[in-house]
Amino acid sequence: MADINLTINGQKVTVPEGITVLEAAKQIGIDIPTFCYEKGLTAPGACRICVVEIKGWRNLPPSCITTVAQGMEVETESPAVVEARKTILELLVANHPLDCLSCEKSGNCKLQDYSYRYGVASQTRFEGEKHEFGIDDSNPYIYRDLNKCILCGKCVATCRAVSDRNVLDFAYRGFNTKIATFMDTDLKDSTCVYCNRCVAICPVGAIVDKTMMGKGRGWELEKKEVTCTFCDSGCKFDVNYKDGKFMGVTAKSPDQGRPLCLKGRLGIELIYNPDKSELPLINKDGEFVETSWEEALGIAPIIEKLTAQKK
Secondary structure, eight states, X not given: OOEEEEEETTEEEEEETTOBHHHHHHHTTOOOOOSSOBTTTBOOOOSOTTBOEETTOSSOXXXXXXXXXXXXXXXXXXXXXXXXXXXXXHHHHHTSOOOTTTOTTTTSOHHHHHHHHTTOOSSOSOOOOOOOOOOBOXXXXXXXXXXXXXXOOHHHHHHHTSTTOXXXXXXXXXXXXXXXXXXXXXXXXXXXXXXXXXXXXXXXXXXXXXXXXXXXXXXXXXXXXXXXXXXXXXXXXXXXEETTEEEEEEEOOHHHHOOOOXXXXXXXXXXXXXXXXXXXXXXXTTEEEEOOHHHHTTOHHHHHHHHHHHO
8 A cells, every 4th residue: 555645734744545634633643623533433524523724625624534645735723724613613502502510521522622622602603593302311321412412423323333223313304403213212112222332422411321420520430441241242341430439331432342232231330339239120111120130131041041950
């Protein structure tokens, strides 16, 4: 594969042919903001927050889908780029709940980080109708507030990446566009298996881990990566501690650990939580009911077989 020579922010760079401007910038430590991009999963160029200025080009192309070319001269923070990003952020903030003080993603929210980075205040020059979507609090594992959704589509892409999953997709049109399940039902009435891939990949507070709500900010938690051994998929999870005390188990981003089911999280919590007392919940006929750990983890048949053998 041939090498490509280009210049990014005045710095000469040599990168492999075929990679994007975003990837080239990352190789030399330049951080370009992204919302809808996720390595190995999405590169739709939809949010436009990653636009850059390329000498000789008439527009500002999204760096996540723009392939490097020989002699290309790129500016990632030119006045035109900064103005474009500020406008995008202002439009998002104008229709976004500003409850950052109590939001679970505060301190770990890309919209919050980029608004601070580019000096976008809560009062923007854009006014208009605001969303008033209902909160989906119907299940014990995922809390959804679509009023905070920025329609990046990452949750749709990560759900679609798992064979026969496709729980989430875009619904409706125009201002009323939102992420929804089939027939726009609550998650508990869908085919969702609560693997939390969408939770791990959401850049804002639209989808959060309900079991971790109120237990600590991102910077307060110490994370220990563990691998699930309940099947041969080898999904990775984070065991979260605060001040040395167990707080909960969270799924890692799909590109870092491919979480595929709820069983792994429940099993790891059972293993690492020394104070585990409550029983797990499973969906039966549209309602979440308590069940045994053996049934929740799918090991009840094994235990029954071993018990029968002992007899």
